[in-house]
Amino acid sequence: MNEDRSGEPRDGEQPVERRIPGPRAAADDREQLPPVLPGGSGRPLTHKVLTSLLGAWALAACSAEETAAVEDHLTTCAPCADEALRLRDAVGLLHTDGTLDLDPMLRSRVLEGCLGRRPPRIPVPAWAAPYDAETARLDALLRDIGDSEWHAPVRLRWFEGERQVNRKTTVAGVIGHLMAVDGLVSTALGLDDPLGRGDKPASPTERTESYWSSAHRPPTRTVREPWREQSHTLVRTVSFAGRGVAELSVPYGDFALPLHDSLLERAFECWVHGGDIANAVDYPYEPPAAAHLHGMIDLAARLLPATLAERRRAGLAAPAKQLVTAGRPGRSLHLEVEGRGGGDWYIALDSPAALGSPAHTVAQVALDGVEFCRLVAGHVPPVEAAAGQEGDREAIRDVLCAAASLSRL
Template sequence: MTGGGRASDGPDDGVRDARRIPGPRGAADDLDPRSTPAPSPPPPGGAPPDTPVPAQSEPDEAVAVPGAPVRDEGAAEGPVPVLSHRVLKALLGAWALAACSGEETAAVEDHLTECAPCAEEALRLRDAVGLLHTGGSLDLDPTLRNRVLDGCLGRRPARIPVPGWAAPYDAETARLDALLRDIGDAEWHAPVRLRWFEQERATSRRTTVAGVIAHLTAVDGLLSAALGLDDPLVGGEAPLDPAERTERYWSATRPPSTRAVREPWRDQSHELIRTASFAGRNVAELSVSYGHFALPLQDALLDRSFECWVHGGDIADAVDYPYEAPSAAHLHRMIDLAARLLPAALAGRRRTGLAGPARELVTPGAPGRSLHLEIEGHGGGDWYIALDSPAAVGSPDRAVAQVALDGVEFCRLAAGHVPPVEAAAGQEGDREAIRDVLFAAASLSRL
């Protein structure tokens, strides 16, 4: 026998030197290639006229696989390797990721035209690969927890529900806890600058993410003490002023706090919510002292939810984390609390000469002057701030000025994060009254 166009020295030389051409494809469950007999080499000049040509079986209908690379039929290709069904099936994952060699890719794609089960598996793998290349953000929506809880409670109401006046605190502590769960160990030491407004100027204090959580723990302890729970400040008589409590707690936790502060703060917030829920309706009016002033428990929890949101935003800015405003209903309650505190804050500034004098009433017992505070957008509404007495009720009929502000912007003003002279989007009427109310709103802020 001859092969390769040269004389043969022995019967095996032509087989060894001739190009191997795979025979017709077998069934989907090919045997191991080692047990498959090698095909005979073709004669160098083609088959003689009297040589019968083996009949080629028609291939099964090709199964199209969306997303599979299309091979150029006219391009020159090397020989397709003969691989078993088991090997080809094992290569499907690599093929879907475009990680096969050229020869392996050709073998797999040829196999997919014959084997329906493998073609279906290839479709599933291609779809799975598409999910690995999503263009959307992988960050969880901060409101996801609330939506899941709302859906669950809609099907099965809680046996002991959280009171409506405690819901903002429950929501804001949960959102902040989700942020803290996502950050790494190093980010607990990221610098954070706490800002507030004192007298006529902005003030700030530098701390860390862990220091902010320690601050929240110390001030939340005022509510714990009022409810008969453990106060995180132990040893000696604990101060009531929030700034003094914070300084003492920071001093007691030196060296600087780490992520270990998260669990005590989280447990304390859960215990506050649980106790308020089981205590019944009357506990809402329980007085909580802040030293220079006091608030009923329902307003104190609203105040703590406001501070939790503001400081959550401070932390989010420090670690580059997305953080949204509270829900419209909860933000409206926070704005309402600040609006109710404004007359007393204005009277306090007047006593120290920082605000204009009150006006005498022409008719005794008649309502005094008021300022129309119009909050637009998220959590908006209308409030009338009494200007001449903290005990008076603002009246639309006696409004001498109007200030229009966005809801989030007003909260940033009340948190001391926006200068009063830059806060109002719209002003009309008595300029002195407008200035006094804006500065009184900024004075609500504190460490």
């Protein structure tokens, strides 16, 4: 435009409207504009709105349009892209297929690692390890439950003769029962008996009934500390006592067990009743370690011939088919236990003094290891226990019923 320095147009020229020019946009500024939801109102989504959608995007909770807008934004915004990665990693933890419960063998592995670096001066005997492990596992369960759950109803089951019986108690009552029966081991070792001084019943059932009836009020969580202290004392005592203590006799009223078998039996009952408590309070509870479970199954298998003889004398089992000299092989049942803690046992059928023998097998029973233990605990009827049976049906029935009759309160 021709104009003088004053800014006025020269003669004969039209005046021109003056405008203040705006800044020129960069060629790629269109790519930086906020995205707009397809089919939406046409209003662009701001950075603040897109940032607020990152959590929903990580959880795959955005609509298809929102997802497209967020993902388009993540290609141009580094801070939001970093935050999106962190959120996706966190969501991956929430969607894990694994259980969040602690591995029941964690304590054993930690202790094994510690003791491997620095062995104990006084180690726990191998035959006492199952009792040590099962009391620790049960104590971990008890520490996790609330005050009200100590009064949750628990139904204890066992077999008497041919029929299953039960007794209703509480979680605290179960711990009192364990403590009363553990007192048999304490007394044999010369330790304090939880039932106190004076005349004390000898059988586990009588001791339990005595403990329950002597309580002025229903047991509460206060029973945990004396029970746990008693179990610690038992393990500590046998650890310091030396090798000879393993054969010490522990009386159970009408029968007795050597101490090494008695603590294995106590470990078995601790696990079984731990499962009863876990069912009552809806708590996950795994079977014992395979080696410990194998020992428990082996103890039950060793007790079966004598139990069969007792049931035969009571008229609850078939008469013996053969006379067998003590120490000689006789008619046998092959007990095949599968899975965790499994193995093969040959049960003498006609005399507890006879030897079980593969060459004299007349019947075979196959069961899962945990299922066999449930049978021995009186939690499964004998007719429902065996997964596979072959051979002498009468012998199979007698052995399964004898296994169930090992149970008691």
